[in-house]
Structure formats: structure tokens, C-alpha cells
Amino acid sequence: MLRIAVLGVGRIGRMHAENIAAHPRATLAGVFDVHTPAAVEISEKLGVPRFESAEAVFASPDVDAVLIATSTATHADLIEAGVAAGKPILCEKPIDLSLARVNACATKIAGATVPIMLGFVRRFDTGHAAVRQAIEEGQIGELHQVIVTSRDPGMASVAYVEVSGGIFRDMTIHDFDMARFILGEEVTEVTATGSRLVDPALMERCNDYDTVTVVLKTASGKQAIINNSRRAAYGYDQRVEAFGSGGMAISENRTLNQLRLYTADFTGQATPLLNFFIERYQDAFAAEIGAFVDAIEQGIAPPVDFEDGRQALILAEAALLSVTEGRTVKISEIG
Amino acid sequence: MLRIAVLGVGRIGRMHAENIAAHPRATLAGVFDVHTPAAVEISEKLGVPRFESAEAVFASPDVDAVLIATSTATHADLIEAGVAAGKPILCEKPIDLSLARVNACATKIAGATVPIMLGFVRRFDTGHAAVRQAIEEGQIGELHQVIVTSRDPGMASVAYVEVSGGIFRDMTIHDFDMARFILGEEVTEVTATGSRLVDPALMERCNDYDTVTVVLKTASGKQAIINNSRRAAYGYDQRVEAFGSGGMAISENRTLNQLRLYTADFTGQATPLLNFFIERYQDAFAAEIGAFVDAIEQGIAPPVDFEDGRQALILAEAALLSVTEGRTVKISEIG
Amino acid sequence: MLRIAVLGVGRIGRMHAENIAAHPRATLAGVFDVHTPAAVEISEKLGVPRFESAEAVFASPDVDAVLIATSTATHADLIEAGVAAGKPILCEKPIDLSLARVNACATKIAGATVPIMLGFVRRFDTGHAAVRQAIEEGQIGELHQVIVTSRDPGMASVAYVEVSGGIFRDMTIHDFDMARFILGEEVTEVTATGSRLVDPALMERCNDYDTVTVVLKTASGKQAIINNSRRAAYGYDQRVEAFGSGGMAISENRTLNQLRLYTADFTGQATPLLNFFIERYQDAFAAEIGAFVDAIEQGIAPPVDFEDGRQALILAEAALLSVTEGRTVKISEIG
């Protein structure tokens, strides 16, 4: 049984802790949170030790691996600490809001052999993964276009938005990784368009956008289109479409069940989209833990790693530059 | 934490044991199986005690409740033993293949206050339950017709079929309960049609049917149509349709994900139906354990009980009589 | 150009007249209706002759074929007149409400070589026909079960219901023909269940049913289930499902377009079902005229004929007897 500790037990960390506890080949080695009451509560609820500090977690001989779900600003430090302690890491995205900090971290951990996995959970969604698999199996021929539709069910709090680093680094980052996952080759050009339509005043104040379209292009000419909105009235919209020379594969939205209601007023699906990411990607979060355990147990590379996190951030930087300058940005200009 | 023991750890009992272990307010108190190696394996895997007999389970002060997943012939005896020991019971369907035995059991346990819940798991499926809920909320008006489509992905083994008690008592029994659940009032008439199309030779030998249609009618004239096949080439087909004066609600089939594939050959859903009942009703089985725990903790009646099990068997008897005599059978003629 | 006259230009006859006029290899030879103003109106609108009587139509050298869309009671007489005049006939269903009258007509026209086609238009629906084709191509293996769901969007007028001959002869008659079309072999047993749920008072008074289920069985054991309601709040519900040893084919409902609407309240199809039969089966009605023209031009048997009309009526009689006596009725008992 692999003993995994969790740093940070906010909403996401808590869910990870429960998934670790439920995994057949892993146990929850304990938790730490700078907000002690949160750590006490989860420690008591799940009957696991509470650590006094992140350092104590990394120093503990009873901890085999560490999941980092703390605030973004601490990720890079904790990754470095994990590498120093020789403990495998599963870190929530993004690595950092600053590409310079991420690059510095990359330099520092260069050559490390301890597995570092990034929490791009959507790769583990069975529907999105099936799109990738359909491509690999040749079911849609040579890939030409990818469309990633990703819309949140509601604007996050003002406080959150203000420190989020902007939509590209905070929200689109998931879609940059999804596009890279589906494209299967590196992006060379980025063109972004941003609008302020959901909450223009807030966006104006934060110099941010709530409605964006990003077009990615690879060296071979493959295109990926990402469209984002901070607020979809009908729920959490998560779709991935891959179009190729031989056909098309779409991972459509999921609902809790397949209830269809037919009345004089409408004909259709009665159950709303799964809301929010913890429900929508519930299976994917569990599969992510499984992939982390597999990588450590089998000594294989994790399926999504530090460099994937860095590349996604590079695309975010390129998108920001593109929208600012109103032009296509080459990836070679970034970093 | 409610301590629940499991009697019988074949395929279904094992799944129940794991669901109990995973439930946040229950623990697996131990297992028993007449086939000792199976009990040893699951006891070791889950780290729980193995009991030497059913009697030992009922006598144990460390067991709060018992789940019965043994062979059908032992169900009634074990229910009686559970009642005698004052331990709440969750028993797999059917209670017994003989209505006389079920009636005798009913007489024996009459007046017992210990909760006895029957394992009609489909009531806990979120889609099927949503159909019932739509009716209760008045979304489809007054109920008129119900269609339950229920087809297994493949014929069971010859050995199984021979002792199954026939399709009505073994397979349709689930659909009789689903029809009663959706109808919301008692059935008064049953008309059944049986054919031998999947494996005519086996059916001839067992005097059984593999393809049946049963029409149920209530006193107020509501109709329920059940159609069954022992083998659907495309997988486990589980649909429930309710039609009323104000509309229609359908619980459609579920698939693992929402992948859609479009090629020159076809356009549509690429992922097959969930297969078999353990996958299809995975969430429902977990919810069933939850409902059992809730009933005991809160001292409320279980949502599906012994009498539901008895009524489903009465419908099976009526269907058998109907198909034999080629006529509509009144429930008052049975039992 | 085949010159076809239309007898009876009520709602259905008028639509047929327009379809004939629009057919590339047919012309509308003229119309007749006992209600002269209706005939005048359509004759002027389409610029075609108005005949003074049915006799004049049959006698006219300028009429190659006749479509009968008059009231039911006149169908048999007009068919006989058509045969006597040697003019091909396309007659609306049913032939007559009395099986005795139909049988007498059959005797009278026995041996006639002039094509007589019955207007079971649903056979020409591209979706329902594709189910039949899938069976013929072996795509679903050996056929086992058929489910025909057929629900009208609203109860017809009291005056209509009173003279309709009852639901089996008036409404289910279409489904009996559809079941025969999909089954591909003759029915030997009929079991029917009837309820009074939509308008119990009217049904009581007419000794009729508004909600029925009919189960048909063939000699080889194939089953067809028909379910009818006189009123579906969500529109005209027309589905055909065929289940076989190798798979299933379903002809689902059609809508005007494929608009999907997603709001906070619901997720789904925004466009109601096509309403009513003239819209739903618009293409099929045109194809029916085409099949009639083809049969005459090519000297081949029409795809649906007098005997099909007679067999459907026999099934209606059997259903009525079954519901009255509460038993399965053998076709050999009828007529």
C-alpha cells in the first residue's frame, strides 16, 4: 500500500484525500493545511494523522508520496521540496502563475528521477481519453482540427478572479493541456481573441477577459480551437471534438442520468449537465490517483508531467501576448 | 458505524461486501460462505473476520445487520433466522421460488419490527428513480402506460437456467418490481406471452421461455408492458418509459461515456451499453446499501420490503398461469 | 403521364390531390366530392376538372387511375366500381368497418387483375421502412420482438369517435399493418388490453377504449407489441422498434429541425414532434403516390394491397374479441 499525504485540504485537497483513502492500493498517510481547523476536521473524519508543517510531511518516513493541493503560489516551492526529499509528487495545476518561476523550478529539479505528475485531471476523463484513443487507433484518420469547448457554470468570486492570474493562466490552462493531449504534437503558433461580456466592469478593472477564443497551430498545420466563457447558464460545458481525414470523434457533455422528458412545452433531456468540476470529473479524479499510484509502483513516467505544466503556461503567455498585440504569436517568442 | 456482515460471497455478495466497506457510515463486520475458499479469499482481501456459519453471524454481538446473498433456496430460512436474532436484513431477490414458502415465511415473521429490506436494486438507479419522481412531481400528469424494456446481454449457463425457476421468477421478477414501483398502485390483472427464440431446445427441455411480454393492469386501468429477452446482442438493455396525461418520461440506456464517432460508415455513439448488471447498476448498488443504512440508523421503514418481494413473486406466478392457459389472470386467483 | 382522379377532397383527399399534381409522372385528372363546394374549391385552385359523380369518374376515358379518399362506408362500393371499370385503385384505409362487407368485396373482386393498393402510408416512411430494410439485410439477425408505439396528439371529436368503429378498427389498424410489415410473417394469436383513461365518460358511452396494448404472436413465436393512446400531450408519437438475435433497429420520432436548446431550466430538444399525420408523414404520402404510379407503369403488384387491408381488419376484430373475453384469441377463430 502506497502511503500518500495531502498538502492543502480545501475543496480539492479534501476530495483527493478521500480518493486516496478509497484507492485499493493506496492509503492516506496524513494531511497538512496552513489553516489548522481544516486539517483537524479532515484528519478526524478520515482517521489519519495531521502534520504540523509541509516540512514534517516531506521528512516523514511514513509518507511515500505527496499530493500538493495548496494555493498556487506555494506549488513550485513544494515541488522543489518534494524532489529534495525524494518523494514522488502529484501537484495541482498550475505550477505557478509566473513562467520565470516555473523555468527556475525546472532548472532546479533538472535531472531529478523522482516522478512529478501534474494534475491535469481532464486527461483522465473516459470520454476525452476515448477521443485521444480513437485518434491513436486511426479511427478518424490523420488529425486536422480540434475544438475544445469549456465554459464554467458561473463566474468565480471577485476575490478569486483578482488573484487568478487571468483567464488564460487560470481557466484556459486546462484547455491548453487538453489541446496538446489531443493534438499529440507541439503547438507553434497561438492567436487569441478576448472579450468582456459576462462581467465587463470586473474584467475592465482586472484587465482580464471572461469570453475568449484561442486558435493553436502546430508545425504540420493542425489547428485547435479553444472557446471559453466564465459563465454558462446551463451548467458546466465540457466538450472535445477531433476532426480528421477519416472522420470525427466528439466527447459530449455528461449528465447524471439519461432521463428524457417530453411535455407540451419541450422534448428532451431533463437532467442538467453535471456541475461542477468535482462532479463532472469525479471518475477522472479517481483515475488520476490511480495513474499516480501506477506510475510509482511500476517505475514508469507519469502520463502528464512537469513539462506539460510548463508548456501549458507557455501557451497561456502566448495567448496573453496575442490578445494584447492583436497578432499571431509564435511559441518561439515566449520564455 | 453500522457493522454489517455478508452471507454468501459469490459475485454479488462480494460486490456488496466492497460497497459496505466503502460506505462512510458502515463497516464490513465479516463474511460467511458455505464454500470456504471464497470466504477465505474475500476475508483476507478486505481484512475482515470470516465466520464459521450463518448461525455464528446471527449470534455475534459484533454484527449489527446482515446482508443475505446466498443461494435462493436459503433466503427464507435466513430471513427467519435474522428476525429471530433481531438483526436487520437486506436480502437479495427472490425470497424463494415457491410462493407457498414465501407465504409461510411471511406468517412466521408477521409482527416482527426488525427491518427487512429486499434487494430490488433497480429502484435505486438514478434514471429509473427520476421517472418515478417526475410522476410524483406531476410532470407527466396522471400515469397511463409504463413500458419496461429489460434484456440480458447473454443467456445464463444451462446449469443456472435449469434451477432458475423460469424466466418470470428469475429475470422478470426485477421488472415486476420496477413496474409496481413506477405504477404506484397494485396490479390486478396479468396477461403474458412467451416464446422460445434464443435457445429453443433448452427452453423446450426446461419448459421455459426466453422471450416474453407481460401486460399488467391496475384497478384504475393503468397498464404496464414488460418485454424481456435472455440475450441482446448489443448489450444489457435497461429502459423504463412512463406515459401520462401530461407527458412522458424515459430512463434511457447508459453508456460509459458520451463518445460519438462519425465515419463514412456510421454516425453515432461509439461506446457500447454498460455491461452487465454490476457495471450498469454500480451506483444503484451503492445507493441500496446507503438506503439500508439510513433505514436502520433513522428507524424508518426500508424503501422496498418483504411484501414487495412477495408481490413480485405473485406477479410471476400469475404470468406463468397466464402463458399456460392463454388468458388474462386476475391476481385474486393467486396465492 | 398517368392521369389520376381523386374521389373525396376532405383534408386527406386534398393533400393527395396536391401530391398527384406535384408528381413528375402523374397529373391530377380531376376531383369529385359529394360536398360540391369542396370539389369546386380544389378544382379551381388546382385548375383541374370537377366530376359530377363517382360514376362519371370511373366512366371517363381521361382518367387512368382513381384515388379513393371518401368516407369509409363508401370504400368497398367504390373499389368494386373501380374493378368493374378496369381502373387501378389507391384506397384510403380502412376498406370497411365490417369484416363481412370486406369479405364480400374480396369475393366480388376475386381474380381481378387491376391493381388495388391500400393507403397504409406509414410503410412509406423512410425511417420505418429502414427498420424493415435492416431486417431484410440481416443487420439485426433473426427477428424476435417488435414494439410499435403510436399515440395521437389529441382525441378526435366526439362525432368522429362515435362513428369510428372503435380504436382497434380506426387507429390501431395502422399499427396492425405496421406490425405485419415489420414481422414479415402472419400473426396467429392476438391478446389485447384496453383502458379508459383519456376520456372515460366518452369511452364508456361508446363502449370503446382510448388506451390499449395489443400483443401479436406469429406461428414461429415472434412477438409484436402495439401500444396506443388517443392523446399524447407532447405530440404525435410514432416509433417502431425491432429487436432480433443480432441487434436492434429503432425508427425514432422526427422533429421539424434539430434545434437543441440549453438553459438553466432544461437541456435538450427545443422543437416539438411533427404534428399531425399530414406533417409527420408528408414525405411518406408523396412516396405512396410514387409507389402507386410505379406499380401501374411497371405492371407490378402494389406494395400493399387489398388483402393487407383485410388482414389488418381481422387483427382488429381479434383484438376486440380478446379484450372482451379477457383471453388470447387465435386468428383462425375470426371471419
Next chain:
Amino acid sequence: MLRIAVLGVGRIGRMHAENIAAHPRATLAGVFDVHTPAAVEISEKLGVPRFESAEAVFASPDVDAVLIATSTATHADLIEAGVAAGKPILCEKPIDLSLARVNACATKIAGATVPIMLGFVRRFDTGHAAVRQAIEEGQIGELHQVIVTSRDPGMASVAYVEVSGGIFRDMTIHDFDMARFILGEEVTEVTATGSRLVDPALMERCNDYDTVTVVLKTASGKQAIINNSRRAAYGYDQRVEAFGSGGMAISENRTLNQLRLYTADFTGQATPLLNFFIERYQDAFAAEIGAFVDAIEQGIAPPVDFEDGRQALILAEAALLSVTEGRTVKISEIG
């Protein structure tokens, strides 16, 4: 009856001629084609006069209006001739491949009161129009994003591609109009991305693209994303999605019928997408003629006019400039 003549009876002109002949309030006044045998054939088939020249058509007192379906290079001249003759015009898109020529034509016909309608047929598709209507009715709130997916089932012939004016002027032109139709306000910025993936050699030679993404933005920040491919293996892909503050409306692809096939291999839609534009937009082409007739009869402006044709061409020019220079192009830079 409005007497409409058709200039040009290739595949599209012939279809228009048949639709005019079938319209209840229009007649086909005759046809002309520089390729005389084509004109002879259609004139004989439909029993209408064949004109010797376009001039003869415009001079004829028996022609009330003219539909132009000749080759693109002749459109502007014929529009000018029509205006000079005072005859209403329905002209196939595009007006011309040269914006300068279109502008000159605009100047020449400025102030003309004769109706000039452009053949952007997709506006008349009931599904796409329903998206626009949902917006107008406020069903999806304030519009934020539009996604137009438009992929041809197969690359046109080399000869056609070479003179097509490039994908933006030839194919995307329809989608530019659709985007304008759905957006409901003028586009101010265009950003385009082009790739050569379907037939790289041909595209290289023609300096054209076969796979493009175009992002349009309006002054208020609304975004429209167009994605095109010259070849979709699964057929003609035509979808329109509108996303707003209150919800989403999608016009999904259409199929001939709603057959669903379920086998061991797949579960889904058995009928391919409607192919090609003449089948897919069959109803829309007929509705387009109807809108033309309505505009003339009622003396109202046609729903899509010369300026719509000019604006779509401006967007094509802007897209071409954007893809060439790798930057966002402002509409004010064009023309």
C-alpha cells in the same frame, strides 16, 4: 402568378427552376444558358420557353423577375442589367470574386428600387433560422459566442478549385453570412488561420487553404468562430451554435430519418448526414424562392440583399489578409 425566368441551368439553376415551377404562386417563365443543350433539355423537360440570350430575358414582357445562377464572373453584369430592366433579381452567391467589381456594381445600382436578393440559402434552413429566432426571443439572453461548423463532404474538382477565388471567397463566404445573420451586428475584426491538410499539393499550387479557422469580433465584443474543411469523410457537416448569457442554442446536423441501429459493434445513428447541399438544404432552397416571391408580391425588402453579399466578401478579403500577415485585421482596413 409571378413569372420568374432562370439564367444558367447547371446543377443549381436546374434545381431553382424546379422549385419555381412547384411554387404555388410562381411559374417558370423560361430559361437561358450559354450552353444551349442544357437549356434545351430543361426547357423541354419542364415545358417552358428557352430564351436565346440574357438580354432577351430582361427584355421580355412575359418575365416578371429573374433568378441568376450563371457562372460567378457574369453575376455583377447581370445584376446591373436586371436593375436597368427594372426586373427583381435573385442572384446566387458570390456577387463577384473582386471586391472592386462589387463596389463598382454597388455604385452603379445605387438608388435602384428594384428588389435584389442574394442567394445565401442557409438563412432559410429551419434549424439555423430557429437559432436566430431563439436569440430574438431572448431564449439565450445576450449573445456572446457563435460557432459555425461547415465542412464539405469532398474536395471539389481541381478545375473548380483553381477558379474558385480561394476557400474564403468560395466556401467560407456562406459561413461569413451565417455568422452575420446570427450575430445580428456588424463585424469589426477578423483573424484567420489557414492550413493545407486535405490536399497540400493542390493548395500549395493554388496558394489556397483547405482547412481554416476564422474568428470574427463585433464592436461590442461578440465573437464568431468559423471552422471549415474541404473534406469531411462522414458527410456534409453543417452546424450552428449560439451561446449567450442565458443559455445556448444549437442547430445540429440533419439525417434522412431517425433510424438508430444497435449491434455488438456499435450503438447509434445508422443513417448518414444529408449529402450534399442540394439534399441538406432542399427545404431551404424552396423557402428561399418563397421569400423572393413574398418580397416582390408584398413590396417589402428581401431578407438578404446585395449589401449582405458585399459584406460577406469584405469578410473574405479581411480573412485573406489576416492569414497572409498573421494578424488581426480591422474591417475598416478593407475596401
